[in-house]
Each structure stands twice: as structure tokens, then as C-alpha cells.
Amino acid sequence: MAADWAVELHGVTRRYGRGGSAVHALRGIDLTLPPGTFTAVMGPSGSGKSTFLQCAAGLDRPTAGKVRLGGTEITGMKENKLTALRRTRLGFVFQAFNLLPSLTVEQNVVLPMRLAGRRPDRRRAAEVLAQVGLADKARRRPGQLSGGQQQRVAIARALVTHPDVVFADEPTGALDTTTAAEILALLRRAVDTQGATVVMVTHDPSAAAWADRVLFLADGEIVDHLDRAPADRIAARMAALATPAFTGAAA
Template sequence: MALRRDRIPTEERRGTAPAVELRAVRRRYGRGEGAVDALRGVDLALPGGSFTAVMGPSGSGKSTFLQCAAGLDRPSSGEVLLGGEPITGLSEDRLTKLRRSRVGFVFQSFNLLPSLTVQQNVLLPQRLAGERQDRHRAQRLLAEVGLDRHGRRRPGQLSGGQQQRVAIARALITRPEVVFADEPTGALDTRSAHEVLGLLRRAVDALGATVVMVTHDPVAASHADRVLFLADGLLAGELTRPDPQAVADRMVALTAAADRRPAATATV
């Protein structure tokens, strides 16, 4: 399956503003003595046309990072920018419109609507955004993920791996600036996981998409250009051109350090 290039080439995009940027982002939940700091001042910039994996021990803040970066949650302080445009202060209505048109999502649980056909699920972001539903593009994306003959089926008639491929086609239908993937292989067998990761990798290489993926799996992370590690709500290092063993070794060290940390300072 070879994804067709229909976006700005990766090498051209990397000379522009970062696809995603966080500036001194903090996120606190609760108040007083019971408050929990999930992010404690994160600064980073992710270039367009890149594939970044985000990892960390349980409670490191990686889920909160994804939610803040994607505009699903608001930082307590700091700023998030998408394509150079600040999104932190946008109204809920404008944030919703931005997510529908400029951001794609792939979740562990697929989040397909069982009452809709496969093609209708792929077209759903365009429908919600009030855009013309491009059935030719939807069919082309389904062909590119190997499901061109399944457009009229319901999600319940597909395997888990096939449903996740539908979710990837859905994430790409609006030509988003960034695709956020939250444990996209967590519910899949090894073969299906490999296929899904290959599709995300080719979305970056062939379409110039930007993918940000939270994962706990060193093998999944090794498909990325770079792995960012979070610990206690802070960036704790990175690996470029990662291999599974190097990622696993780093995670072992971070997990051991987290286990030694006093429980009162743990994040979510």
C-alpha cells in the first residue's frame, strides 16, 4: 500500500513554523494541598513532516501532554501553537472548528460509529466541519489502507486492525496539519500493529503529515523519527533514530526512577 503524495513535501515543510509548539506549558489539576501538576513547564517544537513518539512511566504526564497539544485540554499556563498560530486562548467553538479541520485523531479504541458504514465514518470529520464530503478522496484513502472493498460495511464486521486502518483514513480525510495518535496499537495483535505503524510512517513520508504518537511500546516508538521521554511532568530526554532496545533501556531507567520518587510528587 503506497500512500499518494497530496501535500507539501516534507523537506519544504521543515523550513516553516513548527507544526506543534509548546511554550512553558503547565497543567495543574485540583487546588490546594490536593493539587496535582501533570505538566510542569514543557517547552518543545515539533517540525512539520515528522513522526514523534512520546513515552514515559505511568503518571509521567504523557496523556496530558497529548490533550494539551491537541487542544483537547487547556494548559493552566503557557502557550500551545499549531502551525505558528496560538490556540491556547481560543474559544471552545473556535477550538472545536480547528480540531475538526486542522487536526486528525487516532485512538486506541478506534472510536468508529457502529451505525455508520466504513466510508461514512471516514467522511465524518468533513461532515462535522461543514465541508463538502469528498467521497472520491474517502474511497482513495480506503484503497490506500487496503480497505477499498469494505466501504459499505459496518465497523463491527471488521477486525480490530481493519478498524484502526479505517480510523487512520478518517484522520487523514481533511488533510490535517497534525495527526495525534493515542496508543494506536494498544488493542491490536502484533501483525495488525505493524501494519498500522507502517501506515502512520508512510503518512509522514509520502504525505508530509506530522504525527505525534503516545505509546508504551518500544517497538512502536522505533517507527518514529524521534522519541521524547516525559517524567514527573517534565521532558526527560529524547532519542533520534530510535531502536527498540535503546527505547526499552531508557524506559527501564525512567520507570525505576519514578518508583523511587515519593508518592506525594507523582503526576497523572
């Protein structure tokens, strides 16, 4: 059954430009991720990590191939339907938090509901804020919070609609090591206790070590993966990606 997979990419390519100057950001990605899993995506600069995330999340359209999220094919979906799907069935966490400074913490958390035309569920907002340790901060504004607290708000916002998938783009990039570990523990807990599916792009082996599986991208292709690996092993594999001998390693 299609819904057995939270994320499916079949033959996904993404090309920018035409002819000899075309840039092939993704070269035929085939991937299925089951629900309730935490996947990290790593690779050298220019390997296609951001393009992969954008295509998988419906933020960019592939040049060829198909993308399904929670069993729903999004590849040819009209923009308004795709926008509605992103608001109700996907969650997003970015490096820069992307909170609206004029809104309270609670208002930021329920924003996906409001944008989807639904009545904001304050009880659900309180629930997710409690899960991220910010039950007492609902009436604060983002500017009154630390960076780590702001990212906790972003995670609460990402989880509030019970999304099929949470896409996280360098979610700990702007945080110190201790705070980063707290944020990653929250994402891990969302997977383990709530059945969330998390797909995270990161350059940090310590962050990737929280995932069930690490996928390695190079030149727009998935060239390797590691399951439940420690940070030092992930770092060694990343270093190997830079060596010519690695080209052609098994996926």
C-alpha cells in the same frame, strides 16, 4: 516563521486542584516539532503522557503557557473555534478506534468533513481508503471488520482532511503484534509520502521505534529523547526512567 513548526508548546503547565493537594501533570513543557515528522511520547504511568497529548491537541487547556498548531495559537481560542480547528486541521487515532457502528466505513471516514459543515468528498475518502488498503470495504460497517481493519478506517478518517497534525493515543494498544506493525507502517508512510505530522503516545518500545524521535516524560517534564532508535535501546531508556540516578538527566 511560526508555521515552520507543526506543533509548539511554550512553558506549558497543567495543574489539577489547588493548594497542597494540587497535582502537577505538566511542569513547563517547551517543545517544537517540524512538519513531516513522526514523534513518539513515552513515560511511566502517571508521567503526564495523556495530559501532554490533550493539551497539545487542544482537548484540554493548559494552566499556563502557549500551544500553537500549524502556526495558529490555540491557547486562548474560544471553544467553538477550537472545535472547528480540531475538525478541519487535526486528525485523531485512539486505542478504541472510536468508529460509529451505525455508519458505513466511507461515512465514518468523511465524518470530520460533515461535522465541519463541508460537503463530504467521496473521491478523497476513496483515496485514503485505498492508501490504508481498504478500497473494497467502503460500504461495510465497522462491526464487519477486524480490529486492525477498524484502526485502518480510523487512520483514513484522521488523514482525510489533510490535517496539520495527527495525534495518536496508544493506536496499537488493542492489536496483536503483526497487526500493530501494519498500523505503524501506515502512519510511517503517511509521514514519509504525504508529509503528515504524527504525534503518538505509546507504552510500547517496538511502536516507538517507528518514530523519528522518542520523547521521554517523567513527572510532567521532558527528561530525555532518542532519535531513530531501535526498540531495545528505547526499552533500556524507559527502564532507566525508573531509577533514581536518572532524575536530572539532560533533556
